[in-house]
Amino acid sequence: MENPVKPEAPIRVHIRNTRWETPENQAIFTITPEHFAEAVRSHPDLASSLEPSFGIGADDFEEDMRSAEVLVGWDFPTENLAETAPALRLIHIIGAGVEHLYPMDWVPEAVTVVNNKGAHANKAGDYGLMSVLMLHNHVPQLIENQKSGFWRSLYSTPIEGRTLLVIGVGSIGSAIARKANEQGLRVLGVTRHGAPVDGVDEMATTAELDTMLPRADFVFVSTPSTPETRNLLDRRRLGLMRRGAGIVNVGRADVIDYEALSEMLESGHLGGAILDVFDPEPLPSDSPLWKVKNLLVTPHVSADDGDSYAQITLDLVFANLRRYLAGEPLHNVVRTELGY
Numbered sequence: 103m104e105n106p107v108k109p110e111a112p113i114r115v116h117i118r119n120t121r122w123e124t125p126e127n128q129a130i131f132t133i134t135p136e137h138f139a140e141a142v143r144s145h146p147d148l149a150s151s152l153e154p155s156f157g158i159g160a161d162d163f164e165e166d167m168r169s170a171e172v173l174v175g176w177d178f179p180t181e182n183l184a185e186t187a188p189a190l191r192l193i194h195i196i197g198a199g200v201e202h203l204y205p206m207d208w209v210p211e212a213v214t215v216v217n218n219k220g221a222h223a224n225k226a227g228d229y230g231l232m233s234v235l236m237l238h239n240h241v242p243q244l245i246e247n248q249k250s251g252f253w254r255s256l257y258s259t260p261i262e263g264r265t266l267l268v269i270g271v272g273s274i275g276s277a278i279a280r281k282a283n284e285q286g287l288r289v290l291g292v293t294r295h296g297a298p299v300d301g302v303d304e305m306a307t308t309a310e311l312d313t314m315l316p317r318a319d320f321v322f323v324s325t326p327s328t329p330e331t332r333n334l335l336d337r338r339r340l341g342l343m344r345r346g347a348g349i350v351n352v353g354r355a356d357v358i359d360y361e362a363l364s365e366m367l368e369s370g371h372l373g374g375a376i377l378d379v380f381d382p383e384p385l386p387s388d389s390p391l392w393k394v395k396n397l398l399v400t401p402h403v404s405a406d407d408g409d410s411y412a413q414i415t416l417d418l419v420f421a422n423l424r425r426y427l428a429g430e431p432l433h434n435v436v437r438t439e440l441g442y
Contacts, residue, residue: 112153114189115423116166118175119158123384126408131196132158133174133412141416148420151427172426174419177202184210192426195436196415198222198274198405199354201327206438215436216422220273221414222405226324226352227277229404233376234266234282234320237348242374242396262286267318269311269334270325270353271299274405278322290314294330308334315342320350327354328441337362346373352404355381364394372396378404 117138122128135156142149157166163179167187174194180203183190190210195217200206209215236242240256247254266282268275271291279289280301289302292314296307306314308330315321321343325331335349335358343349349372351358366372374396383402385391391399407414422432436442 112151113172114170115152115154115172116170117154117156118173118178120176121159130406130408130411137412137416140413141420145420148423180208183208194419199326200436201441204441209438214432216432216434217436218415218418219434221418223273223277225407226274226405227281230278230322231281233350235261237320237374242398246396264319265290265317266320266322267314268322270323271302274352275324276301290318312342315339316344318347320348323351323353323357325353325357326442327356332356333359335359340366343372345371348374350376352378355379360391367394367396378402
């Protein structure tokens, strides 16, 4: 790879960490000076081109941003950002979703926003395969029976030959598609564009979703929250799913009507569900979702590597910084009009 063009002065890169509500999230998603130094050792060609600074919460944000050309973070003050950060040219969001920053009319004209697409694929692929295998082997029902001390043998066949529908075949959806394909499942995919994807046997557009849902034994949802995807799986579409089918959501909560889903689980129309995303989060202790029959709740852990998330993120940041310095197109550019 060619060396980047060395700027006349180091580029100011500001890492703006969030004050997370839980110590686990604080540990996983906080990028420290030590993390940055380790990334520099992995990308030595960029060492003399970057000048990092670090902040947390709203502390000194305006002062930190006066000369920053690159901002790395999750959430930050967006009002009057062009005036606050006149040198700003690149924002790297450390997650895949950017709906918390809607509407994105605050983005200065000279600024490009990129996200963390790709950071979640390996972990989410493992979780996705696990969740489909759990649904196939009746694990939600077995847990329900264990809670009530009820012995009932629920048998299942090998999963080979079953059909998985992946709604949202980005980096996460592609990862579960490949792993499911390796297990002998037939994989269907739905995206906005319907273009072919490796590991997916048949692709369709969102407009064709109604014809795809009845064909699936399992539905895996990994779409971002956008105006086009909110309530995508409403009561009517959930009703199109096969009786006894299972569903997994690792995308965003507002893509599925959880009230309708709960009713269909209670009635037995759907055989099981595994949900990893909610609104709000943390899921309140009095939420009725905790007690829905054959529903497993996981606390938004499907896609984040608990050991290496900060370093994976910085690898993506540094890859784009190299392209930025060389004047090349950036990876993972967010289309602000679409929201992903």
